[in-house]
Amino acid sequence: MIPFPQQVLLLLGKDLRIEARGRQTIQLVVVLGILIMVVLGLGLGAGRPVDGFGASAILWVAYLFGGVLCFERTMAWERHDDAMAGLLAAPISRSAIYISKLLANVALMFTLAVIVTPVAVALFRFDLSAAFGSFAMIMSLGMIGFAAIGTLFAAAVSSSRLQGGLLAMLVFPLCLPIVIMSTQVMRHAFASQPDPASAGWGSGITMLALADIIYLASSWIVFELVLEP
Amino acid sequence: MPPAPTAQRPADHAVADEANLASPRVGPKLFGAWFWALNAVLFAAVLAMALWYAPIEKSMGLPQKIFYAHLPVAINTFVAAFIVFIASVGYLWQRQLWWDDLADAAGKVTALFCAIVLLTGMTWARSAWQVWWTWSPRLTFSLVLLLLYVVYPMVRGAIESPQRRAVVSAVYGVVAFLDVPLVYLSVKLMPDMHPSSITLEPAMKHTLLAWFAPVTLMMIGLVHTNFRLNTALRLRNAVDAPARSPRTGPSTGRSRSEVASGVGGGGSGSSGGVA
Numbered sequence: 001m002i003p004f005p006q007q008v009l010l011l012l013g014k015d016l017r018i019e020a021r022g023r024q025t026i027q028l029v030v031v032l033g034i035l036i037m038v039v040l041g042l043g044l045g046a047g048r049p050v051d052g053f054g055a056s057a058i059l060w061v062a063y064l065f066g067g068v069l070c071f072e073r074t075m076a077w078e079r080h081d082d083a084m085a086g087l088l089a090a091p092i093s094r095s096a097i098y099i100s101k102l103l104a105n106v107a108l109m110f111t112l113a114v115i116v117t118p119v120a121v122a123l124f125r126f127d128l129s130a131a132f133g134s135f136a137m138i139m140s141l142g143m144i145g146f147a148a149i150g151t152l153f154a155a156a157v158s159s160s161r162l163q164g165g166l167l168a169m170l171v172f173p174l175c176l177p178i179v180i181m182s183t184q185v186m187r188h189a190f191a192s193q194p195d196p197a198s199a200g201w202g203s204g205i206t207m208l209a210l211a212d213i214i215y216l217a218s219s220w221i222v223f224e225l226v227l228e229p
Numbered sequence: 230m231p232p233a234p235t236a237q238r239p240a241d242h243a244v245a246d247e248a249n250l251a252s253p254r255v256g257p258k259l260f261g262a263w264f265w266a267l268n269a270v271l272f273a274a275v276l277a278m279a280l281w282y283a284p285i286e287k288s289m290g291l292p293q294k295i296f297y298a299h300l301p302v303a304i305n306t307f308v309a310a311f312i313v314f315i316a317s318v319g320y321l322w323q324r325q326l327w328w329d330d331l332a333d334a335a336g337k338v339t340a341l342f343c344a345i346v347l348l349t350g351m352t353w354a355r356s357a358w359q360v361w362w363t364w365s366p367r368l369t370f371s372l373v374l375l376l377l378y379v380v381y382p383m384v385r386g387a388i389e390s391p392q393r394r395a396v397v398s399a400v401y402g403v404v405a406f407l408d409v410p411l412v413y414l415s416v417k418l419m420p421d422m423h424p425s426s427i428t429l430e431p432a433m434k435h436t437l438l439a440w441f442a443p444v445t446l447m448m449i450g451l452v453h454t455n456f457r458l459n460t461a462l463r464l465r466n467a468v469d470a471p472a473r474s475p476r477t478g479p480s481t482g483r484s485r486s487e488v489a490s491g492v493g494g495g496g497s498g499s500s501g502g503v504a
Contacts, residue, residue, distance in 0.1 A: 149404065156397045157388075166387050173376040174404060177411035180369070184418035204418060211411050218407050222400050225321055228393070 007092050011100030016107065018077055025073040026111055029066035033116035036062045041123050050124040056186040058124065059139070060179050062116050063109065067146055068168045070108040071154035074101055079158060084227070094224035098151060102219075105147040113139065134189035138208065142182040145212040146175045152219035156226040181208050260453045268450060271443035275436070283436040292356035297436050299349040301444040302342050303371075309339040309448055310378065310406055317402030320395055327460060329395035332402050334455030336381040338448060343375040366416035373412045377405045391463070 002010070019025055040058055044050075050058065078084040087097060120126060128135050153170045185204030279297045286293035316332035319325075350368050355361050362368065384401055388394040429437065 152400070152404070153397075156400055166384065169380050170384060170401060173373065173380050174408050176373050176376070177408060177415040180373075180412075180415035181418060184415070207411075207414050207418070210414075214407055214411065215404075218404055222321070222403065226396055226400055 001091050004093060004096055007096035008099045008103070011087075011092070011096060012103050015074060015077065015100060015104040019104075019108070025070060025108060028073070029069050029108065029112045030115050032069065033062040033066045033112055034119055036065060037116065037120050037123055050126055055120065055124065055126040055128065056135075056138070056183045059113075059117060059120055060142070060182070062120070063113065063139075063143060064146070064172065064175070064179075065168075066112045066116070067105070067109050067143070067150055068171060070105050070112070071147070071150035071171070072158075072167055074104050074108070074151075075154040075158045088227060094227055095220060097227070098155075098220055098223040101155070102147055102151045102216075105151050106144060109143045109147060110140075113143070131189040135186065137205065138182045138185050138189070141205070141208040141212055142178045145178045145208070145215045146171070148212065148215040148219045149174050152223055152226065155223060178208065178211055181211065260450050260457075264446075264450055268443055268446050271446065275439045275443055278436045278439055283433045284430060286433075289356055292353065295349045295353055295356075297440045298444070299346060299353065300437060301441045302349070303346045304441070305444055305448040306339055306342040306346055306374070307409075308445075309335050309342055309452065310374075310409065312452060313339060313378075313381070313402045314406035317399035317406075320399040321403070326391065326395060326463060329391075329399065330459035330463060331452075331456050332399060333382070333385060333459050334452050336378060336385075336398075336402065337455055338451045340375065340378040340381065341451070342448065343371065343378055347371040347375050364419060366419045369419060370412055370416045373416075374409065377408060377412075381405065 037058070040061065078087060088094075121128065150167070150171050153167055153174075157166045157170065181204060185208065188204060275297070279294045283294065283297070285291060312335035313332050316328045316335060320328035320332065347368070350371050351361050354363055354365070354368060381398065381401060385394055385398050388397055
């Protein structure tokens with residue numbers, strides 16, 4: 001049997017090759033992300049500058065909707081021609097399927113972030129230079145936790161008739177703690193004079209990391225229960 | 230149950246029914262009319278205690294009495310959510326659908342109780358801060374909790390196959406419960422204007438403690454009644470299904486997994502002959 005890391009790399013390579021050849025998912029989520037930015041920009045009042053705290057909130061809207069599309073598409077690849085049945089019949093650990101799908105989703109979401117964030121910076125005149133490192137770390141931790149839950153439930157609902165709507169309905173409430181934590185930590189990171197009563201940057205980051213660990217561990221454990229051909 | 234024509238029923242159906250019909254004793258009629266009558270009497274008693282026995286709080290006045298219902302309902306919301314968690318783990322462990330019936334019943338009660346907590350909390354906020362809503366950590370916590378458990382029955386309604394529905398909702402039930410402490414931790418990061426502790430006079434304490442009895446009984450009664458109803462509906466469907474649908478293989482509405490895994494086997498259509 002192939003070693004576990006190699007299984008993960010093989011499956012991840014397959015998913016990324018499919019995306020590289022078609023580029024359908026990334027095109028879709030990037031256009032969606034930019035559309036969301038434009039709608040929010042017009043809705044919030046054109047030309048009004050936004051601070052780092054607001055930037056986190058606006059970007060999260062694009063990441064959440066784009067993320068759900070990513071999760072759906074990466075699992076949909078396995079639905080074509082019953083590829084999932086073949087995958088389950090292969091001598092491959094189901095955990096490897098989860099990890100590879102998770103990594104593919106994280107890669108897609110990071111690509112989305114790399115393209116959409118500069119667009120948002122231009123449209124909303126974000127000044128992320130004050131705490132860019134914190135911004136990148138907070139958003140990355142948030143995305144990993146979101147992708148952990150999203151990958152699990154994308155597998156769970158991929159054969160149901162509602163799929164997209166159902167996936168968003170399942171994933172959005174579950175990832176609300178991540179959104180709350182990241183926006184609150186961002187408020188602290190970008191504050192010129194941090195509020196002494198609020199939790200510090202360090203404890204906020206610790207909480208985000210804890211949330212990621214809980215989401216990753218629980219999703220990993222139950223993933224094989226939700227897979228079906 | 231009507232006698233099943235076993236000779237004409239494929240073996241796969243017997244396997245599926247074994248899991249479908251497995252059910253614990255739903256118990257005697259412990260939660261019948263007299264139970265609800267007793268609960269109503271208890272509610273009347275604790276309401277009288279709140280109105281006349283407990284003194285009126287000086288700063289908030291009468292609206293403070295919402296607290297006597299608010300806290301016990303909030304505590305019972307967690308208990309109901311814990312029942313969803315246990316039943317979800319039970320289903321994933323044993324794959325018996327009665328666990329799913331219990332999780333569904335407790336999920337509905339969690340959503341209902343959470344809505345009551347949120348409404349009483351908002352009423353409190355209106356009285357204390359002159360606004361119906363503030364992003365105070367505790368109100369936000371109640372709102373997120375409500376969203377988590379309102380989704381639960383909606384998800385169930387969106388999935389047709391009973392086995393698939395049970396699996397997805399069990400996984401959701403487990404993850405949602407694990408999410409609760411994270412929601413609590415996350416809202417602690419938000420600025421708070423909620424009182425962190427309240428000093429109660431003895432009469433107030435007695436009233437608060439007394440409110441736990443009818444609220445807890447109501448939670449248990451609602452979960453049990455819903456559970457019995459779910460079990461009865463499932464058993465009726467399991468009995469009716471073979472009679473309604475002739476065996477025509479995969480087109481009988483079973484999920485692909487049931488067909489592929491052989492639980493619903495016999496999908497070749499060879500058994501399509503109706504008795």
